[in-house]
Amino acid sequence: INKTTYVTPKLKDFVFTEKLGSGTYATVYKAYRKSCEHRQVIAVKCIQKSNLNRVSIENLLLEIEILKQIKHEHVVELFDFQWDDSFIYLIMEYCGGGDLSGFIQSKRMIPEYTVRRFLQQIASAVKVLHDHNISHMDLKPQNILLTSNYQPVLKIADFGFAQHIESVQEYSLRGSPLYMAPEMILMKKYDAKVDLWSIGVILYESLFGEAPFASRTLEDLEAKIQSQDPILVPRTPQTSNDCKNLLYGLLRRDPDQRISFEDFFAHPFVDLEHKPSQDCLPKATEIVMSAVASDRAGDLAKAAKLYSEAIEYFVPAIYYENDQLKKAALRTRVTEYCNRAEQLKILSKPVTTxxxxxxxxxxxxxxxxxxxxxxxxxxxxxxxxxxxxxxxxxxxxxxxxxxxxxxxxxxxxxxxxxxxxxxxxxxxxxxxxxxxxxSVQEIEIQQPNVQVENKPTKCSIS
Structure with a gap:
């Protein structure tokens, strides 16, 4: 932005407090409504009109359209948009935990169980976009916001490069090279699968602290992309087989060999069915009641199976619960159900020994x-x-x-x-x-007294 022509953004009924970040076309401020009794904190994305060209205007309009269309718990919410002579203002949900890039840097490497929960949130948002035939085109840690530093909820943001995938007419570079799919960097034809590659890079970086093709220059990055060397998953920290399998599926240079969206959403490491949500506890409770009924009826094998199914919902329910007392009570219940399930597995085992x-x-x-x-x-x-x-x-x-x-x-x-x-x-x-x-061992065995004469061919027993 040309500082000599820059105008300070001002928005009626809002007080701007601090700058959260800035890019080529926009600056984001933390703000609150003057008239709001509880002083609602929001984020305001201020786009200076003088910096916009035809393409950036089209991108902005599409971003507004998408954010108005998509209402999802893991997509940052657009409350309203306004404009004046100098700026267009996007009034958005405020996320106080920074972005995923800062979170990764602070932790260096995130434990797999936390990464899995984060991935479930990203995947559920991407599924909604995919269902609406929308590709984000710029998925990266900097565009994934955290609601707080304690038990953060992830929100996908910045849809400035997003597209309705069937409307792609020209294939140009979109997004950040480090997270860009090979087919995009190499200026080949691409489709929505570029988002799957980006998710793979985010998953890799979250687990191991750096992107798989970390490079100093774009030339180095292109060389690594064009290389035929397989992408290797580091041995440390140790990762589960499901996690490795998903990484290899996402980080395929050839998009035709890359995992499909359907297989990604159904992958056991993603496991959207057991994503922490408000629905987990009711589902777990319903199943465990059936388990108890089968247990009392003496159908031990069925009860063990139902207890195990209930636990698969109880664990994410614990993660979703914010109240520490309720969380502790749930842990106690789950421990009891785990112990009972293990007991029933033994009790239902056929007695062969x-x-x-x-x-x-x-x-x-x-x-x-x-x-x-x-x-x-x-x-x-x-x-x-x-x-x-x-x-x-x-x-x-x-x-x-x-x-x-x-x-x-x-x-x-x-x-x-x-x-x-x-x-x-x-x-x-x-x-x-x-x-x-x-009794046999107690019998004294009388050893015969053998006398051997000089003649080697004869002996006598007394």
Whole structure:
């Protein structure tokens, strides 16, 4: 901007407080409404008319059209737009956490679980744009705003280069080279898939602290883009297989080989179905009620499956919840459901060995101290057997049987009685086998007295 012709922006009914950033055509200010009782904080994007040419005017009009059309929790909201002789003003939602670029720089590398939550938010916004046949064309960390520094919500901003993709007539450079798809940098025909490449670069940079093709000059960047060397995912920090798979799918130089939008939205690392939202807790609660009903009805396999499905919604519900007391209560509930799901997996497992039976009996006998102590003695007896201490093992098995047989007679016909009966039968057989072996070992073997005469072919036994 030519400073000699620059005019200070002023907007009726608003007070400008500080400059948030500036670009070629616009400057963004933090502001608040004079008349608002609660002093609503907003952002005002001020575009000086004298700096606009035909193309930039078309881009601005399209940006306004898109922001008025798209209302989404992860797209920055346009409240209103006004103009005077010198400026066009876009009155927008204020995001107090800065942008994703600053967040990455402050953290250097973001943990994968946080990156995944961020990616879900970006993907949900891009899906809405894709459903309206809109391509952002300039996705980069600087254009992704954070609502706050604590548990930030991401908002895609700056639609100055956005396009309705079917209206692309000329293929020109749009956006920032570091995040630009190879087909755009190399001035080839491109389509909406350029956004997928940009998302891949953002994902990579969030995880590893720098873009995959970080370069000092545009020439260096072009050389790396044109290279046939595969893009390598660093070994540290360690990333999950799903994350690696998505990175390789997004960062394909050839757009025809790049992951499709449909496969991106359905990818297990993106997992939009379990994106943290206000819907997660009601879904989790509904499923867990079915799990409890199946649990009480004795359908253990179905209950375990339902508990696991509920947990998949409870975890993002915890992330979405801002109240710390409610968050802590949810964590406690989820821990209980996780433990129960693990128990049910064991209980629903077909009993094929005494160990299976014993594991299930242990879970069903947590309220019975005699059975619990007997199970511990069985483990000790097994250890003694393993170390060839058979008499010790026999003594332990005998004591266990003396404790369990009286209980077995008093048990009501339940799954626990069935398992207890099976275990007693096995212990009786095992104890008898060891007793026989021990008795054999106690027999004194009389070694024959062999006398050998001088003649090597004869011997006598006395």
């Amino acid at each position: 005494p160990t299976d039976s014993l594991e299930q009996l242990k879970l069903l006998s947590e309220d019975n101290q005699v059975i619990t102590e007997a199970i511990q003695m069985i483990f000790e007896a097994r250890k003694a057997e393993k170390n060839d201490k058979f008499q010790q093992a026999l003594d332990l098995y005998t004591e266990v049987l003396g404790n369990l047989i009286p209980i077995l007679g008093k048990e009501k016909p339940t799954r626990r009685k069935e398992l207890l009966h099976s275990q007693v039968q096995f212990l009786l057989t095992r104890a008898e086998s060891i007793r026989s072996y021990v």
